[in-house]
Amino acid sequence: MHAKLYKYRWQYAMIAPAVVLLLLFHYIPMAGIVVAFRDFRIGSSIWNSPWVGLDNFVFLREPQFWNVVRNTLYISVLKFLFGFPAPIILALLVNEVTRSTFKRFVQSVSYLPHFFSWIVVAYILQALLALDGGLVNGLIGKMGGEPVFFLGSTEWFRPVVVASGLWKETGWNAILYLAAIASIDPQLYEAAKVEGAGKLAQIRHITLPGLVPTISIVLILSIPSLITVGMDQIYPLTNPANIEVADVLDTYVLRSGLQQGYFGTATAVGLLSSVISLLLVLATNRMSRKLNGEGLW
């Protein structure tokens, strides 16, 4: 055995940094979950602070927490309802374009927003929608209407989140579908034309069925993310005026843990959402095994 291990010493040396990094930044924090059951303060040790049992889980009895859960589910379901079909529709539209220069141009432009941060997106939203100096409110004012506080109201928060999410990621997510469409046998279309099938019939009977495997993979992979709605996007758009609908699990953990110092509670909430997302992944993997005959890993 020793000889065998020695034979692979180079490989082990190459893997070692990764193993150590995972230990330091993933496994030790996993063990740090004990904080959820202790009264921990920064400066004291995780391992020595007093046990408090389930005291940190009192948030389960607070209406504010359940409001956060509701917000999280509301936003993630809305984002899914719009964000899931949009790239498929875009890919179908792009695929119908006959002039290849225009097609390439549309693809390039639609991927572009993916490479900007959510902070930049928040600036764009301010430029367009701000109460004071925003483009849209300027136009509304010119037409004699009352300005709308898009970025600081509870009604407009969800539409703004969904729309900016679509703006940023639809083009990027369409890449997969375009690649899948490109791999459909062109002879199928030729045959359909000979049979006299119109454009819409071709899409319905050839393109969409050709996309089904990709659609089902994307669908399956998006299930585990239902519980995390992208703090990156939500946090910059949150303000005191809309926090009632904007606060989601991730921002709740961030605020109560890192900003207010309730380490125990925040860890407990984090633990709960980690467990739920793990269960979702495992369930998804099972589903994928049943449907596709193979799991995610």
Place this chain on the structure above:
Amino acid sequence: MVNAMKPDAKEIAYQGAIVLLLSLLCLSVLYPFLYMLAVSLNDGADAAKGGIYLWPRSFTLLNYEIVLGNEVIRHAYGITILRTALGTIGGLTVTFLAAYGLSCKGLPFRRAILVYVLITMLFSGGLVPFYIQLHNLGLINTFWVYIVPGLFSAWNMFVMMKFIAGLPEALIESAELDGAGPLRVMLTIVAPLSKPMLAALGLFTAVGHWNDWFAGAFFVTDQSLIPVQTFLQQLLTAQDLSAVLGSNNNQEALARGAQSQNITLMSIKMAVVMVSAIPILCVYPFLQKYFVQGMLVGSVKG
């Protein structure tokens, strides 16, 4: 036999509708940048009156002079460039080494190590224990908090392993027969063949570093360590211009701004965000093919 069919009116209308729809879509992506550029190049007080849509009405570079004269912003740019360079090179190196090492089929405990990596993709301790660990390691409030925790990416490693598995085995075997050790094989054969994959993953890593504001906002309190995106995040909710006007070495521009009273929070903000967006807009057309390649490499599961 291909018989050029005469496009009938229906076909033309169909194409026309699609082209129109997609053109509107492109416009919705590009227009915000055009608008922000116009506002940032316009006199602030004048822009506040509204009516600027495509190009500046009262052209000035004052906003940019003030933004680029700010020491904090310039320093933040340096931090962003440094962390992007170090984080990308370091990250690719550590991850590629692990991917190559674990691609060796005969390696004892190979499966166990793969499971060890996979578990970290499925379950995490959450933000607070992670923060406490950063604190215990002394990384909080240092530059290294941007680099070290993200050096190894499990996802990228699996993408790399899949790519390495697709390389011609005969090449590697013949090099091994010639007596080349694993390190030599990696450097002379596997790494050069992996260039397109490394380019794509490197670009994703670089974009991730360039756009990250979170670490700077929550793991660092020292203002001299924040990257550009964190500066932008702080300015996003600012009520006045003190963050931009303070520690500015372009006193002449400041004086002009103060004298004419025509710099506004909005126009300065637009200039700051354009300063952060312009590098991406400039390199994007040249790097685009790698992005697409990378998306497809990463998403096709193995």
